[in-house]
Amino acid sequence: MKPKRTAGGRPHREARRDIAARRLLSVYLFHGSEIRLQEDLLAELRRACLEPGWEEFNYLVLDGDGIDAREVAGYLDTAPAAGGRRLVVVRDLPSFLTPRGSGDAGGDSPATSPDPEGEGRWLDTIRRAGDAREPTGVLVFTMRQPADARRRLYKELLRRGAVVECSDYPVADTSRWLQRKVAERGKELPEAVADAMIHLVGNDRNRLEGEIEKAIAYAGDELRITHDHLAAVAVGGTAWGVFDLTKAISDRNPRAALKIAHDLLTGGEGPVRLLALIGREVRLLLAVKLLGQRIADAPTIASELGLHDWVAQRYVKQANAFTLKELQQALAALVEADLAIKSGRRDGALAVELLVAGMTAGEA
Numbered sequence: 001m002k003p004k005r006t007a008g009g010r011p012h013r014e015a016r017r018d019i020a021a022r023r024l025l026s027v028y029l030f031h032g033s034e035i036r037l038q039e040d041l042l043a044e045l046r047r048a049c050l051e052p053g054w055e056e057f058n059y060l061v062l063d064g065d066g067i068d069a070r071e072v073a074g075y076l077d078t079a080p081a082a083g084g085r086r087l088v089v090v091r092d093l094p095s096f097l098t099p100r101g102s103g104d105a106g107g108d109s110p111a112t113s114p115d116p117e118g119e120g121r122w123l124d125t126i127r128r129a130g131d132a133r134e135p136t137g138v139l140v141f142t143m144r145q146p147a148d149a150r151r152r153l154y155k156e157l158l159r160r161g162a163v164v165e166c167s168d169y170p171v172a173d174t175s176r177w178l179q180r181k182v183a184e185r186g187k188e189l190p191e192a193v194a195d196a197m198i199h200l201v202g203n204d205r206n207r208l209e210g211e212i213e214k215a216i217a218y219a220g221d222e223l224r225i226t227h228d229h230l231a232a233v234a235v236g237g238t239a240w241g242v243f244d245l246t247k248a249i250s251d252r253n254p255r256a257a258l259k260i261a262h263d264l265l266t267g268g269e270g271p272v273r274l275l276a277l278i279g280r281e282v283r284l285l286l287a288v289k290l291l292g293q294r295i296a297d298a299p300t301i302a303s304e305l306g307l308h309d310w311v312a313q314r315y316v317k318q319a320n321a322f323t324l325k326e327l328q329q330a331l332a333a334l335v336e337a338d339l340a341i342k343s344g345r346r347d348g349a350l351a352v353e354l355l356v357a358g359m360t361a362g363e364a
Contacts, residue, residue, distance in 0.1 A: 012037060013173075015164045019044040024085075026135040027126055027161035029154070031096070031143035036205045037166040038142050042089065049138055051084040058086045064093030064141070069121035076129055076137035086137040095119050096147040096154060123156055130160025171195075174203050178212060185216055188224045196227060199311050200243070241269075242277045245356070246285075250318035254360040261356045262349075271341055271348030275355070279334045286327040288312070288319040322362075330359050 018024070019041065028045075030038040050058050058080045062072065072088060080086040095118070129139045147154050147163070157163055169177075175194040182189035189212075201207050214233040215225050222229075231244075241264045248257035264274055284305070291301050302312035319327075337355045340346035
C-alpha cells in the first residue's frame with residue numbers, strides 16, 4: 001500500500017515511518033538545512049530498496065548541476081540487478097531554486113525558468129517516475145537549500161510524489177538519539193545531561209556526536225556521563241562558561257564571577273561577543289521573572305519560552321536572586337558597555353569586568 005500523497009510537504013517523521021514500512025513512492029524531494037536528516041532518510045530508502053550485496057549496482061548518486069534529465073530517466077528504466085529497486089539520487093538540482101536575478105516574485109507566481117527546455121525534460125521524468133504502475137526505481141532529489149515552492153518542478157513533485165522538509169530535528173528526538181549513541185558505547189546519559197548538551201551546543205547532530213565522544217573519553221571507566229564531564233571537556237565552549245558566569249552572578253559571588261569572565265576573555269573570547277552572550281542570559285532571566293509574576297511552575301514557563309524543563313528550573317532559581325529593577329538595569333548596562341567598547345571609550349575587557357562586578361553587586 002502506497003502512502004497518501006498530500007497537498008503540502010510531509011513531516012519527516014511520517015516519511016520515515018512509511019519508508020521503514022516499505023510504503024514507498026517513486027519520487028521524493030528532501031530539502032532543507034539539516035543534511036544529516038536527509039542522509040538518515042536516504043539510509044532508510046537504501047534499506048527499503050536495495051538487495052543486500054547489490055548496492056553497488058543499484059544505487060547511484062548524481063550531481064544535479066549539469067546532469068540531463070534524459071540520462072536519469074535511462075537509469076530509472078534500467079531493471080535493477082537481483083531484484084529490489086534501483087535508487088537514483090540527484091543532489092542540488094538548480095531547477096528547484098529561485099533563478100538568480102529574478103528577485104522575490106512573491107505570492108504564488110512561479111519563478112521563470114532560465115532553461116525551460118531542460119525544466120520540461122525534468123517535468124517529464126518526474127511524471128514518468130510518479131505514474132509508473134510497476135516502478136523498478138525510486139528517484140530522490142536532495143537540496144541543501146530550501147526549494148522554491150513556486151517552481152513547476154516542486155508543484156509537480158507534490159502531485160506525483162512526496163516533498164519532505166528537512167529542517168531541525170525536534171529536540172526531544174535529538175535527546176533520545178544522544179542517549180542511544182551513548183548506550184551503544186556502554187555508558188549512560190541521563191535525559192537532563194542530554195538536554196544540557198543540546199542547549200549548549202545546539203541541535204546539530206554532527207557537532208553533538210563530536211562533543212559526546214570527548215565526554216565519553218574523559219569519563220573513562222565511569223558508567224554515567226554527568227554535567228561535570230561536559231564542563232571538563234568544554235562541551236558547548238563559551239556557552240558553558242557563560243552559564244557558570246550567570247550562576248556566579250546570581251549567587252552574588254564576585255570573585256568567582258570575575259574569574260570566569262577573566263578566563264573567558266584570556267581564552268580568546270571577544271568582549272563584544274561575550275557581552276552578547278551575557279545579554280542573552282539576562283534577557284532570558286528577565287522573561288522568566290516577568291512570566292513568574294503570573295505563572296508559578298517551571299514546566300509552564302519552559303513551554304512558554306521553548307526551554308528544556310531543567311533549563312527553565314535553573315533560570316527560575318537564578319531569576320529569584322534578582323529584582324525586576326536589577327535585571328532591567330543590567331540590560332541597560334549591557335547596552336552602555338557595548339557602545340563604550342565600539343566607540344573606543346573603554347577597553348573591552350575592562351568594560352566586561354565592570355559590568356560583571358556591577359551585576360554581582362546589584363548595581364549594574
